[in-house]
Structure formats: structure tokens, C-alpha cells
Amino acid sequence: MASIPLNECCYRLNHLDKSWDIETYMANGGYEVWKKVLAGELTPQEIIDEVKASNIRGRGGAGFPTGLKWSFMNRYAPGPKYILCNSDEGEPGTFKDRDILRYNPHQLVEGMMIAGYVIGANTGYNYIRGEFWEPYKRFDQAVQQAYEAGLLGKNILGSGWDFDLYTHLGAGAYICGEETALIESIEGKKGQPRFKPPFPASFGLYGRPTTINNTETLASIPMILAKGGKWFADLGVPGAGGTKIFSVSGHVEKPGNYEIRMGTPFKDLLALAGGVWKGRKLKAVIPGGSSTAVLPAEKALEMNMDYDSIAKAGSFLGAGSVIIMDETTDMVKALDRLTWFYYEESCGQCTPCREGTGWMHRVVHRIYTGKGRPEDIDMLKDVSGKIMGRVICGLGDAAAIPVASFLEHFEHEFRHYIEHGCSIYDRA
Amino acid sequence: MKDTDFKVIKGEVKERIDRWISHYPADQRQSAVMPALRIVQEVNGGYLTPELMDEVAAYLGMQPAAVYEVATFYSMYEHQPVGKHKICVCHNISCLLRDVDDLIEYLKEKLGVDIGEVTPDGRFSIKKVECLGACGEAPVAMIGKEYYGNLTRERLDELLESLE
Ligand SMILES: NC(=O)C1=CN([C@@H]2O[C@H](COP(=O)(O)OP(=O)(O)OC[C@H]3O[C@@H](n4cnc5c(N)ncnc54)[C@H](O)[C@@H]3O)[C@@H](O)[C@H]2O)C=CC1
Ligand SMILES: Cc1cc2nc3c(=O)[nH]c(=O)nc-3n(C[C@H](O)[C@H](O)[C@H](O)COP(=O)(O)O)c2cc1C
Ligand code: SF4
Ligand code: FES
Numbered sequence: 018m019a020s021i022p023l024n025e026c027c028y029r030l031n032h033l034d035k036s037w038d039i040e041t042y043m044a045n046g047g048y049e050v051w052k053k054v055l056a057g058e059l060t061p062q063e064i065i066d067e068v069k070a071s072n073i074r075g076r077g078g079a080g081f082p083t084g085l086k087w088s089f090m091n092r093y094a095p096g097p098k099y100i101l102c103n104s105d106e107g108e109p110g111t112f113k114d115r116d117i118l119r120y121n122p123h124q125l126v127e128g129m130m131i132a133g134y135v136i137g138a139n140t141g142y143n144y145i146r147g148e149f150w151e152p153y154k155r156f157d158q159a160v161q162q163a164y165e166a167g168l169l170g171k172n173i174l175g176s177g178w179d180f181d182l183y184t185h186l187g188a189g190a191y192i193c194g195e196e197t198a199l200i201e202s203i204e205g206k207k208g209q210p211r212f213k214p215p216f217p218a219s220f221g222l223y224g225r226p227t228t229i230n231n232t233e234t235l236a237s238i239p240m241i242l243a244k245g246g247k248w249f250a251d252l253g254v255p256g257a258g259g260t261k262i263f264s265v266s267g268h269v270e271k272p273g274n275y276e277i278r279m280g281t282p283f284k285d286l287l288a289l290a291g292g293v294w295k296g297r298k299l300k301a302v303i304p305g306g307s308s309t310a311v312l313p314a315e316k317a318l319e320m321n322m323d324y325d326s327i328a329k330a331g332s333f334l335g336a337g338s339v340i341i342m343d344e345t346t347d348m349v350k351a352l353d354r355l356t357w358f359y360y361e362e363s364c365g366q367c368t369p370c371r372e373g374t375g376w377m378h379r380v381v382h383r384i385y386t387g388k389g390r391p392e393d394i395d396m397l398k399d400v401s402g403k404i405m406g407r408v409i410c411g412l413g414d415a416a417a418i419p420v421a422s423f424l425e426h427f428e429h430e431f432r433h434y435i436e437h438g439c440s441i442y443d444r445a
Numbered sequence: 446m447k448d449t450d451f452k453v454i455k456g457e458v459k460e461r462i463d464r465w466i467s468h469y470p471a472d473q474r475q476s477a478v479m480p481a482l483r484i485v486q487e488v489n490g491g492y493l494t495p496e497l498m499d500e501v502a503a504y505l506g507m508q509p510a511a512v513y514e515v516a517t518f519y520s521m522y523e524h525q526p527v528g529k530h531k532i533c534v535c536h537n538i539s540c541l542l543r544d545v546d547d548l549i550e551y552l553k554e555k556l557g558v559d560i561g562e563v564t565p566d567g568r569f570s571i572k573k574v575e576c577l578g579a580c581g582e583a584p585v586a587m588i589g590k591e592y593y594g595n596l597t598r599e600r601l602d603e604l605l606e607s608l609e
Contacts, residue, residue: 097470109537109576142468147483147521148533148577150590183468188479189520191575205475205507207518223473266539266580273581307538307576338580340539354541358575 021277021285025252026260027236028276031120037155039162042123048168050242051127054134055176059242061092061135068238070246072258077103077194077231078306078336079411080257080324089218090228092137099222100133101203101229102143104152105187105194109307109358110338113262113274114232118145118152121236122159128235130169130180131242136228139179143232144199147188157184191362195410196229198364209364210410231336233262253279256325261337263322265290268297268343279323286322286339297343301426305335307355308415310422311348332422347440348427352419353378353385359416370413373404377420384431387438394431398424453485453497454504462504474505478515481505482522491531492523520574528563528570530608533587536573539580548584549573551598555605569605 030036030045042048053059069084090098102125106114117125129141145153160182163169171179185203192198198208200222221227237259241249250258257279263286266272270291277286283302293299302317303309310332312320320330327334342351356378365371377400380393401417408414424431433441454462462481469476478501485497493516502512516522523531532552536545549560552571556564563570579585582594593604 106578107576110539110580111576112578112580115578146578147479147519148574148587148592151592185468185476186480186483187519188483188522189574190518202479203476204473205478205505205515206511207514223470264581266583267542272539272583303538340542340580342542346542351538351541354536354538358537361575 021281021289024276025278026240026249026276027117027121027124027233027262028274029121029240030124031116036120037122037159039123039159039166042121046243047123047239048127048163048166050239051130051168052174054131055174055178057176061137064131064135064242067242067246071237071241071249072246072253072255073234073237073241073249074257074324075231076233076237076261076336078108078308080334083230083234086218086230087132087135087228089216090136090226092135094137094226097140097223097225098136098138099225099227100129100136100138100141101196101199101217101222101227102129102141102232102235103194103196103199103229104143104145104149104156104232105191105199106146106149106232107191107194108336108338109355110264110266110303110340111306111336112264112266113337115149115152116262116274117232117236118149118156120155122156123163124239125156125232125236126159126163126169126182128238129182131238132228132230132235133180134178136226138228139181141180141182142185142203142222143182144185144187144193144203146193147186153184153186160184191358192364192410192412195412198410199229200227207364209366210412212409254321254323254325257323257334261322261334263337263339265339265341267341268294268346269341270294277322280326281322283317283320283322283339287341290341293341293343295343297345299341300344300346301342301348303332303338303340303342303419304330305333306338307340307358308411308418309333309335310418311426312422313426345442347442348423348430349381349385349434349440352423353381355419356381356416359412359419363412363416367408367413369404370408370416373400373413374416376400377416381420384434387434389431389435391435393435394424394428451500451504453488454481454500458484458488466505475507475511478505478507478512479519482512482516486522491527491529492525525561526563526567527572529568530588531570531572533572533574533577535575535577535579535583535585535587537576537580539576540583540585543583545584545596548596548598548601552601555601568608 074080193208197211202208217227299314360374360378401420404417465477465480502509
């Protein structure tokens with residue numbers, strides 16, 4: 018394995034002592050871009066052009082081009098507008114934003130300031146999941162330090178520009194990571210997604226134009242502007258610029274976050290994470306978080322870590338959450354747990370999702386507990402197919418994809434349970 | 446309700462809630478319902494009561510039903526007493542792959558309680574939770590506001606002893 022460049026963007030300071038402190042950040046070029054913006058040396062249009070040139074796609078999972086999203090906002094429209102950061106990080110297998118908040122919060126603060134300026138928002142909220150107390154404290158301290166340094170507040174550095182930044186803490190609900198549910202949650206309601214369109218760009222927080230981006234997306238912005246969109250684009254591949262943080266978990270020797278260049282071979286990422294644990298063989302990989310399709314080892318070992326290559330292998334890059342399963346993994350048990358999760362987290366407002374997630378979990382659980390029937394496999398395929406595309410938000414599809422993909426690649430394990438009442442490994 | 450009628454939302458608790466209210470537009474007080482519920486739950490020893498939710502509703506100018514909706518939607522709000530240390534163990538996929546089920550069984554045995562129950566001395570309760578967003582340290586539990594990763598039976602033993 019050739020040596021792999023690590024931590025070139027969001028994690029570039031993580032190795033430093035007190036990397037979360039404003040002094041560390043400023044000693045390493047922090048807030049220089051923000052000062053240039055305030056001095057009028059970088060106009061909103063120039064910023065959008067650089068972000069477009071960087072080829073960065075949304076790191077929250079959907080991969081929507083960030084420069085394009087920002088261009089939907091009319092900065093000069095009268096009335097309040099908002100910039101929101103999505104630090105709800107709830108997708109099973111994902112833990113990258115937590116380390117941005119803990120180790121490089123100022124880069125996110127600067128990214129939010131710049132994004133707010135571009136879209137004409139004087140207020141920003143970072144929505145941090147309620148369980149992330151330590152990351153919240155770090156982020157909040159960074160915000161306070163930025164206020165004290167005169168980089169936030171009214172008439173910042175004499176520029177005439179005002180910007181206030183706050184945190185909103187969640188309280189335990191996966192669905193609040195869906196952007197419109199997140200907005201409802203900040204409005205003091207339960208987190209139930211809204212129909213899209215209208216997209217938040219036209220009807221967002223308190224009904225006002227709003228841009229919402231993931232933590233990693235926003236934290237990448239200061240580096241893109243400091244080093245240029247082309248620099249970032251060239252780190253990656255044509256369909257996807259930049260570095261990307263991959264959270265590697267499950268059966269590896271060294272689980273953790275690895276910020277590497279887009280397009281790095283999966284094999285190299287696996288090697289970085291110490292390889293499959295206990296000297297075992299790779300069985301399967303979920304490449305982008307629990308809502309993306311599981312891939313058998315052969316397909317995973319051929320792919321590179323970028324959108325197009327993972328799509329060609331049959332899955333999705335998602336939030337970059339790589340879940341590794343070794344040759345002893347009971348796929349029925351794994352799917353039993355995942356179907357429970359989506360059933361538990363469905364907000365319940367669409368019938369196909371509310372009923373379908375419950376149904377899928379009951380059937381998978383029945384198979385797992387040895388009470389499966391031969392017709393159950395077809396029923397699962399049918400139900401998962403009936404949810405996709407018939408619901409308000411992405412959670413419905415997210416629930417159906419694991420079921421469909423586990424059956425596509427590991428149907429024999431489900432059949433074995435149905436015929437023998439136990440896993441293929443119990444027979445050995 | 447007049448200010449003097451609030452039994453819990455007064456003094457320091459009121460100040461803490463007011464600080465959150467000040468983060469939202471003046472006509473959007475209800476945006477502070479989540480922090481307000483978190484704060485009153487904390488001062489009440491870890492769970493909410495109808496009286497507390499009613500106070501939050503009155504203080505923020507919301508319908509009580511709207512506050513109940515929020516308080517029952519999010520999983521971090523409790524409606525029954527919990528242990529002084531609420532042990533929230535993640536049982537989702539990455540923790541499952543690293544044998545969290547064994548730990549959960551061990552914990553239940555050791556404490557002599559089932560999921561959702563409180564030990565007779567009131568010190569501990571166990572809750573299964575979904576992915577805590579720290580899967581690189583699986584298996585993971587959250588106790589109070591702290592995360593504890595790379596858990597084993599031995600580490601759990603030490604941890605429980607260190608908690609009063
Ligand atoms: N990071 C995490 O913890 C999690 C991430 N996810 C990921 O989330 C993804 C789904 O996210 P969604 O927001 O439902 O996807 P989406 O495709 O609806 O939207 C993506 C983004 O682009 C914007 N957008 C799309 N089309 C637009 C248009 N025509 N005009 C204006 N704006 C437009 C949306 O507002 C949104 O910000 C999944 O693919 C999954 O990988 C899911 C669960 C958790
Ligand atoms: C059920 C569900 C949960 C989601 N959770 C998150 C999340 O925790 N963090 C996140 O950034 N995006 C999450 N998303 C995606 C957001 O809706 C949205 O696409 C994203 O925040 C946009 O930011 P980006 O363009 O920078 O990726 C979720 C989507 C769905 C359907
Ligand atoms: S798809 Fe599911 S989670 Fe999404 S809005 Fe409908 S019921 Fe709620
Ligand atoms: S699966 Fe347990 S912390 Fe993510």
C-alpha cells in the first residue's frame with residue numbers, strides 16, 4: 018500500500034495539543050478567510066464560484082452539490098434568513114461530525130460564518146444531537162471565544178455585517194437529522210418531516226429562506242477558500258472533489274475516523290483500519306451508513322471510495338460510514354437489529370413507513386427466532402418494495418434498502434433459518 | 446400563571462431557561478421547549494411529571510398538549526423515575542458486531558434488574574438506546590452526560606464501582 022495522505026481538511030489540526038482552542042486555530046491560518054470576506058476581498062459570488070469549482074458534495078449523505086444549493090438563495094431578499102448546521106449525526110455507523118466538534122470546532126464556526134454571509138443570513142444555529150454533551154461544550158466554547166475575539170456579533174470588525182451563532186440541542190430522535198424535521202424541532206415541535214418541495218431554500222426555519230448543510234460540509238469551506246476550489250477538487254476524483262472522512266466500525270482491528278482523498282481504494286482504507294480483526298476474512302461491507310445497501314466482500318474489495326465507484330458496486334457513499342463484517346457475521350441477526358431501528362425511529366406520519374417498518378421487523382424477527390415461514394422472504398421483498406418512493410422523507414427508503422440488499426446477497430442465510438430454525442454457523 | 450406561581454421555573458432554573466429563550470427570535474419562545482424540558486428534568490432527578498410539563502407550557506406560552514407531544518417524541522425525556530446513574534447502552538449495528546449483547550446480559554445480571562428498571566438502592570437503571578454516534582469505540586454506553594467506549598465486562602465492573 019502506497020502511503021496515504023491523511024487529515025488534509027477537517028481533521029488537519031486534530032493531532033495538535035488543544036486543537037479546539039482559538040489560539041491554535043488562529044496560529045494555523047484560522048479566521049483569515051473570514052477577515053478577507055468582511056474586508057470585501059471575497060464577494061458572495063466569488064465564494065459560490067470557488068465552492069462550485071471545489072466540486073464538494075453534501076457530506077450529510079445525499080451528496081447534493083453545495084455550491085448549487087447556496088446559489089438557490091437570494092442574499093438580497095428582505096427579511097430574516099437562516100444558516101443551519103446539521104450535527105444530528107444519528108445514522109448507525111456514523112461518528113465523524115462528533116470529532117469535528119470535539120477537535121476542530123472553530124473551522125466549523127468559520128464555515129458557518131462564511132455560509133451565512135453568502136446567503137445573507139444574520140443568524141445561524143448548529144443543531145447538535147442531545148447525547149453529544151462533550152462535543153456541544155467544545156463547540157459552544159468555540160462560539161464564545163469567537164465572540165470575545167470580535168469575530169461574531171454586531172458590526173463585526175467594523176464591516177457593518179452582523180452575525181449571531183447559537184446551538185440547538187436535540188433530545189434523542191434519529192429523524193431530526195432529516196433537514197425539515199430538524200427545522201420543526203428548532204421551532205419547538207416534534208420532529209416530523211415536511212413535504213419537499215418547497216425546499217428549505219424557499220420555506221425553512223420560521224417559514225424563512227434557509228440553507229442547511231452537514232457539519233463536515235461547512236467545516237470544509239474555510240479550507241476550500243484558503244487554498245482554492247481547484248486544490249480541493251484535485252484532491253478527489255471528477256465526480257467528487259476533496260477529502261472525505263470515513264468512519265470505519267465493526268470487525269476491524271483499528272476502528273476510527275480516517276480523512277482520506279475521495280477515490281482511495283476501499284482495500285487501502287481497510288488496511289488503514291488495521292484490516293479485518295482476529296485475522297478473519299471479510300464477509301460484507303455497508304459502505305455509507307445503515308441506510309445504504311450492504312455489499313458482499315468481492316464487490317467491496319473492487320470499489321474505490323467515491324460516489325460513482327460505490328454506486329457501480331451497487332451501493333451508495335452516504336455519510337461515509339463503513340461498517341465491516343467478518344466471516345462469522347450472522348446476517349439475519351444484523352438485519353433483525355437494523356429493522357428494529359427503523360421501526361423504532363419512524364415518525365409515523367406516513368402509513369407505508371409506519372406500518373411497513375413494523376411489518377418488516379416482525380417478519381425478520383420471526384425468522385431470527387426460528388419461527389419463519391417459507392413465504393416470508395417474498396413478503397419481505399414485497400413490503401420493502403412498497404415503501405420506496407411512497408413516503409414523505411428518506412427514512413422510508415432508508416428502512417427498505419437494508420432489507421432488499423441483505424436479501425439480494427444473503428438470501429440463503431434467511432432460508433437456512435426458515436428451514437432449520439438457526440443460523441448457518443450453528444450447524445457447523 | 447404569575448411568576449410567583451412557578452414552583453420549579455424560578456431562580457437559577459429560570460435564568461438557565463431564559464438564556465436559551467434569548468437565542469431565538471422574541472416571538473418564538475416555544476423554540477426553547479427542548480432545553481426547558483431538559484433542564485426541569487435534570488433538577489427533578491432525571492424524569493418529567495405532568496406538573497413540570499404544565500409549568501414549561503405556561504412559561505413558554507404553549508398549549509400543554511404541545512409540550513406533552515414534544516416530551517413523548519424524544520427519547521431522552523423520561524416519564525418514570527430512573528436510577529441516579531442512567532446507563533444507556535447502544536445496541537445498534539456496530540456495537541452489536543462488537544458483542545454488546547453479552548455486555549447487556551452481564552449488566553442485567555450484575556445489577557439484578559431488567560431493561561427499564563431501577564436498582565432497589567436507586568443508584569442504577571439500564572436503557573437500550575440507538576446508535577450514539579461513537580461506533581469507533583463500540584461497544585459504547587452513555588452514563589449521565591458522559592460516553593464510555595471500548596467496554597468490556599472488566600471495564601464495566603470498574604466503572605460501576607467508581608460511580609457513587
Ligand atoms: N449523517 C447522518 O447521520 C444521516 C444521513 N442520511 C443520509 O441522508 C440522505 C437523504 O437526505 P435527504 O435530505 O432526504 O436528501 P435530498 O436528496 O432530499 O436532499 C439533499 C439536499 O439537497 C437539497 N435539495 C435537493 N433537491 C433540491 C432542489 N431541487 N432545490 C433545492 N434544494 C434541493 C435538499 O434541501 C437537501 O439539503 C440519505 O442518502 C442518507 O445517506 C440519512 C440518515 C442519517
Ligand atoms: C432520516 C434522515 C436522517 C438524516 N440525518 C442526517 C444527519 O444526522 N446529519 C446530516 O448532516 N444529514 C442528515 N440527513 C440528510 C439531511 O436531510 C440533509 O440532506 C443534509 O443535512 C444536507 O446537508 P449537506 O448537503 O451538507 O449534506 C438525514 C436524512 C434523512 C432522510
Ligand atoms: S417516511 Fe417515515 S419517518 Fe419519514 S415522514 Fe414518513 S413516516 Fe415519518
Ligand atoms: S452503533 Fe453503537 S455507537 Fe453507533
